[in-house]
Each structure stands twice: as C-alpha cells, then as structure tokens.
Amino acid sequence: MNTITFDLAAKVVRPRPAISHKGTFGRVLIIGGAPQYGGAAILSASAAVYAGAGLVTVALAATHHAALRTRLPEAMAITWTDDDDVSDALRAADVIVIGPGLGVDAAALAVLRQTLAAVNAQQTLIIDGSAITLCASQHLTPAHANVVWTPHQMEWQRLSGLAIADQTPAANQAAAAELPGTVIVKQHRTEIFTPTAAFVNPIGGPELATGGSGDTLTGILAAFIGQFSASAETICAAVYTHSAVAAAIAKTQYVALPTAVIAALPGYMRQLANQPN
Ligand SMILES: NC(=O)C1=CN([C@@H]2O[C@H](COP(=O)(O)OP(=O)(O)OC[C@H]3O[C@@H](n4cnc5c(N)ncnc54)[C@H](OP(=O)(O)O)[C@@H]3O)[C@@H](O)[C@H]2O)[C@@H](O)CC1
Numbered sequence: 069m070n071t072i073t074f075d076l077a078a079k080v081v082r083p084r085p086a087i088s089h090k091g092t093f094g095r096v097l098i099i100g101g102a103p104q105y106g107g108a109a110i111l112s113a114s115a116a117v118y119a120g121a122g123l124v125t126v127a128l129a130a131t132h133h134a135a136l137r138t139r140l141p142e143a144m145a146i147t148w149t150d151d152d153d154v155s156d157a158l159r160a161a162d163v164i165v166i167g168p169g170l171g172v173d174a175a176a177l178a179v180l181r182q183t184l185a186a187v188n189a190q191q192t193l194i195i196d197g198s199a200i201t202l203c204a205s206q207h208l209t210p211a212h213a214n215v216v217w218t219p220h221q222m223e224w225q226r227l228s229g230l231a232i233a234d235q236t237p238a239a240n241q242a243a244a245a246e247l248p249g250t251v252i253v254k255q256h257r258t259e260i261f262t263p264t265a266a267f268v269n270p271i272g273g274p275e276l277a278t279g280g281s282g283d284t285l286t287g288i289l290a291a292f293i294g295q296f297s298a299s300a301e302t303i304c305a306a307v308y309t310h311s312a313v314a315a316a317i318a319k320t321q322y323v324a325l326p327t328a329v330i331a332a333l334p335g336y337m338r339q340l341a342n343q344p345n
Pocket residue numbers: 104105106107108109167168169170171197198199201220221222223232254255279280281282283
C-alpha cells in the first residue's frame with residue numbers, strides 16, 4: 069500500500085496557467101439534494117467551487133434553489149427531475165457527481181438510471197452516498213471505466229458484500245477489483261484502490277466525523293479531476309487535501325465543520341501551489 073504524501077499533493081496542485089478561462093478548469097455537475105437533504109448537494113457544490121472548479125451546476129430539488137443561490141451564487145441550478153435540463157447538463161459536464169443527498173426513492177433512481185445511461189468515456193463519474201446504496205440494491209454499474217466510488221464503510225458493505233468487520237485492506241482491494249474504476253473506502257485511514265495500485269491516506273481524524281464531510285470530499289474530488297486530470301495522483305491529492313485542511317482546523321477547533329473546511333480550501337491549495345516543482 070502506498071502512503072499519500074504532502075509532496076504528492078503539491079505535485080498535483082500547480083499554479084494556474086495565465087492563458088486560461090473558466091472552461092479550462094472543468095465543468096462540474098452535481099446531482100443530489102432531495103427535499104430532505106439539500107445541504108449535502110450545497111456542500112458538495114461549495115467544495116467544488118472553493119477547490120477551483122471553473123463552472124459548477126447543481127441538479128437538486130426545486131425547493132433548494134433559493135438556498136443554493138443564497139449560499140453559493142457562483143453555482144447554477146437546475147431541477148433534478150427535469151429530464152431535459154438534466155440531459156443537457158450531463159452532456160456539457162466534464163465531471164459528474166451523483167449521490168450527495170440524493171435519497172433512494174423513485175425520483176432518485178430515475179435520475180441515477182438517466183445518468184448511468186448518458187455518461188461517456190471522456191467524462192468522470194463520482195458515485196457517492198445514496199447513489200452507491202442504489203447501485204448496490206438495484207445491481208447497477210456504469211458501463212464505462214471513468215468511475216470513482218466514494219463509499220463509507222456501510223455503503224462499502226452494501227456495494228461489496230463485505231461486512232465492516234471483514235473490510236481488511238486485502239479484502240477491500242480484491243472487492244474493488246471487481247468494480248470499474250477507482251474505489252475510495254472512507255474511514256479513519258481512508259484506502260484508495262485504482263485498477264493498478266493501492267494507497268492509504270495517513271492524515272485526518274475525528275474532527276471530520278460530522279454529517280457533510282463526505283459530501284465535501286466529492287466536491288474536492290470533482291474540482292481536482294476537472295482541473296488536473298483524472299489520474300490516481302489527482303484522486304489521492306484530493307483525499308489528502310480534504311484531510312489536511314481538517315487537520316489544520318483541528319489544531320484550534322474541536323470540530324472541522326464542512327463549511328469551515330470549504331472556506332479554507334483556496335488557502336491550502338495556494339500553499340500547495342507555492343511549493344517548488
Ligand atoms: N446535510 C445533509 O443534507 C446531509 C445529507 N446526507 C445524505 O444522507 C444520505 C444518507 O447517507 P448516510 O451516510 O447518512 O446514511 P446511510 O447510507 O444509511 O449510512 C448510515 C448508516 O451506516 C452506518 N455506518 C457504519 N459505519 C459507518 C461509517 N464508517 N460511516 C458512516 N456510517 C456508517 C451507520 O451506523 P451508526 O451511525 O448507527 O453507527 C448508519 O446505520 C446520503 O445521500 C448523504 O449524502 C449526509 O451526507 C449527512 C448530511
């Protein structure tokens with residue numbers, strides 16, 4: 069198992085090219101935010117914006133549009149049950165996140181099926197939260213390989229069939245190999261399994277054990293992939309950055325609130341980009 073380092077993150081997060089525009093830094097689409105879970109989609113979108121994504125669109129329940137506009141005016145909003153708008157947004161995106169606050173009802177399943185049918189091999193699909201639970205219960209798997217799964221241990225149990233007590237690194241790696249793409253098994257020391265390598269994140273602690281931390285990670289992942297490529301290094305750098313920002317907050321704060329982690333992202337990324345090559 070390779071251990072992720074600060075140097076690896078600093079190799080990924082580089083100064084922005086001067087000749088650039090918002091389209092250079094990735095078009096991210098986040099699908100989630102059912103009526104009872106609007107915060108999850110707003111946190112994911114906020115993390116994507118603050119981690120540098122060029123353009124962020126959120127497909128969420130109409131009841132959350134005003135909240136999204138108020139909390140995050142940088143993001144665009146569409147309604148997750150509007151098939152035509154979702155279809156246009158799916159076509160335009162470089163990176164798609166599905167799951168933060170999606171829920172598991174019929175509307176959630178419909179937009180998940182629509183997404184799995186629409187994504188193409190040039191796009192990256194990050195599957196989180198309720199979308200993992202639905203993929204497990206409905207036996208759904210995306211057809212192309214640019215997939216990043218982000219289960220917590222119970223979601224991983226549902227997806228892999230491995231009981232939490234049996235989730236050893238070796239068992240996790242074997243189960244991840246059965247799935248397309250990369251699997252991030254979130255836990256105290258998060259493990260990342262790409263098709264060719266395994267990594268462990270050595271940092272982060274219980275300051276992250278609060279609702280919305282995983283939703284925040286999805287936005288960081290999407291922004292990093294949109295800006296820096298969809299490589300294993302980029303995925304590892306995103307996981308590391310999430311935990312490193314929380315660990316820095318935990319030096320003076322008892323809990324690293326997702327909103328505090330999000331606010332600290334641009335500063336931490338500047339620090340990474342300031343490192344010599
Ligand atoms: N502000 C918002 O809008 C928020 C919305 N959210 C959205 O809610 C949706 C449902 O997601 P979910 O994660 O809350 O529920 P679910 O998938 O049932 O898992 C929980 C069950 O698994 C168990 N468990 C065991 N090990 C575990 C572990 N390591 N990590 C975590 N859980 C572990 C756990 O056991 P227990 O806590 O009882 O010990 C419990 O029985 C999803 O769409 C998500 O995005 C949230 O992000 C919060 C903020």
